[in-house]
Amino acid sequence: MFNELGYQLRVVWACAKKDFQAALTDRLFTVLSLFVPVNLLILMSLFVLAGSNAPTAVVMEDQGPYAQAFYQAMSQAHSFRLQITSAAEAEHLITAGQTVAVVTIPADFDAKVQRNQPVQVGVKINNLNTDFTNDIRRAIPLSITSFYAKAFPNLVSVSVQEHDLYVHDTDYVPYLGVSILVIALMMGGLLQAGTASAKEWENQTIKELLLSPASRWAITVGKMLGSFIVSLGSTIIVLLVLIVFVGVVPENWGEVLGFTLLSLVIFNTVGTLLGTVIKTRQPVIALSMGISLPLFFLSGAFGPISFSTPVLQTIAKIFPVYYQIVVLQHAFHGFALNTYGLWGNTLILVGYALVLIVLMAAALQRTTVSH
């Protein structure tokens, strides 16, 4: 029995080593698959940055204390990127499309506020983009409210009593960065494992494996281990970028390590399964990309999916990506994004891994060479 076990372990290691050696010879593909996830991280960060605060020119025709206080209220609205300019310069900026809005604080602002008379703050909007336009439309009234709450606290009787669930706020990029880590694991795993498996069929080298006395289980595990080792490379790169450059430091390093490895197992199994069933590399690559992006958006990449509609939540929960984002957000930020608890989510992911491994072995078991 030990001889048999030793032989099957030798097969596992031989398959893994062979796939790793083969990946090293295909340098261009390996480098590309290592950097595709990093590229995605940069792309999504740019996407987030592009959609952040609206550039807004402020014309201060009044320099009085109330006008200054109003400007402060605007600057704290989390919606504007303010720039104080002259009227002429502001006009130039909005005409040139370099600013979304021009807010003009009139010369009699302080005087009218003091006398409790109506005062009109001029707002000129470049409304070619609804997203930015609505940001401005929401943020100006918010600034007015904030201004009054601070300048005349006795006039505003309603105030906010905020209780935060977490000790600190989490910015958009740190949240998104963790989701991107999941998508990086997915792309890396699917691409590496999928192409490594499909290549065996394309080049007919699968015959060498299937004609050997080795068990299909050992071959399956060996192939998964090979692509697992290669996709670890892209995972380490994304983790380094995330931690060192984006500054997202995990709250629990052990969880990061454990859930990252578990995710890699799942995605490498899916990749191996795809490669075994489809048998050609090009559709596997297309499908890997095609699956990854929609699942990324569906599974709560930009914010908890529990904030979304019930239908979307139900669909998201079919796929392991949702649970991977949940556990990794917990590992990095300490969030509990659903009510299943850390162990519940972990068990679900382990279940996915086991079912996929069984499916993978069954696919290889049932596979016969054509003719």
Add this chain to the structure above:
Amino acid sequence: MTNSNVASIEMVHLVKRFGNFTAVDDLSLTVEPGEIFGLLGPNGSGKTTTVNMISGLSAPTSGQVRVMGHDLRTQTRQVRQILGSVPQETALYEELSAWTNLDFHADIFGIPSREKKARIENMLNLVGLTDRKDSPVGTFSGGMKRRLALARALLHDPQLVYLDEPTLGVDVQSRRAIWDYILALRQQGKTVLITTNYLEEAQELCSRIAIIDHGRLVALDTPEELKQQFGGSVVEIETVEPFGMLAELRALPGIKDIQLENRFLKVTTESGTNVVPQVINLAAQCCEIRDINIREPNLDEVFLHLTGTALRD
């Protein structure tokens, strides 16, 4: 456990269907230990499907296959341990070196680690690739890849070696070398199963040949017997003017087949007859003879006769 009295391969009423298409149709034949057995047939005749069933890559729809006494349905693993295979496409990892390919094969076939290095060296030496052992296989010629695939198939010392089109696309020199390796296998007591489209190859190597067409066995015998079954002699005559005594020629006893194309006459005689001199006399009476050739029938003619098609159609 195997013994020399047990057939190397035994196929009994073997059938393989893909949907409505029957690729192998009630095929029964036996390959004896120590023989080089040729499986011939046109493309799509069912050769590869048959071999896939022998190696356990494909399950028969019905019928039985036994390899060295092992039932493939229940003892696939034992069969794989005694089978060495050289697929048509060689199935080598082209990005890896010759040594790494053999090393991988040794691992998945469970060759003891202490023997591995020596066996790989022996095999590379046997096929003359020792000096290229560290080169990626992708840089090898077709003949070198075939030789390496053969070395790989023999590495675990199989009792039955299967070669699918062993010299397809290789140069004449490599073909001769591969033939020599195959003939040496018989001397070592191994059974060799070959599928080939080259009748010359089958004639050179095989002790027996099975011809299959549309998945059915149409002939099974030694190359010599097959040729004898086809006819005694073939007389090819080129005349200066067109041959005009066809009726007289047909009337001669012992004539099996006549083909006349302008000034080229080809006559096949029945075996056991001695009608060749009469054929030549008749041609000489009719016309001036420019060229004459008397020979045995070849396997191409046997094949054409049996299947109605040339082998590589």
